[in-house]
Amino acid sequence: MLAPSVAIIGPGKIGRDLLIKLKRSSKVQVKALIGRNYGTSSEDFASSWQVPFFGDGLDECLEAFNNISIFIDATTAESHPLHLSKLSLYNPFVIDLTPSGIGTIYSPLACPNLPQRGISTSLVSCGG
DSSP states (O other): OOOOEEEEEOOSHHHHHHHHHHHTOSSOEEEEEEOSOSSSHHHHHHHHTTOOEETTOHHHHHHHOSOOOEEEEOSOTTTHHHHHHHHTTTOOEEEEOSSOOOSEEEOTTTOOSOOOTTSEEEEOOTTO
16 A cells, blocks of 8 residues: 655745654655745755755645645645645645644544544644
8 A cells, every 4th residue: 555645835944844754754655845935945955855846836736746645734824724725626634734723623642533634634733
C-alpha cells in the first residue's frame, strides 16, 4: 500500500520543521512545499530535502499535482479560508495549523478517531 501524499503550505519555521519530520517517516510521501516567492531560502531548503517547491503558491501546486491526499496549512489564519476554498474542489484531508478556528477541532489525545475527509481539521496545539 502506498503511503499517503502530503503537501505543506507555508515554508516558514513550522512548515520546515514539519517537512523534516515527515521526510524522516515512512508513513507519508512529502510531495510539495508551497510558498509565495521563488529565489528564497525556502526554495533552497526544499531542494536540500528533495521536495518540489512551488513559489507561486497553492494554484501552481494544484496544477502540477491533482492527487495529493493531505494538505497541511502552516500559514496564517487570514490565508486559511482562501486555501480551503481552493482545496475544496479536490476533497483532500486538510489539516489547519493556523489559529483560524475553521472546521473541526481535533486533539489526537482526546479523540483518536480522525474527522471526515474534505473538511478543515484544526489541530489543537500549544497555540490553542
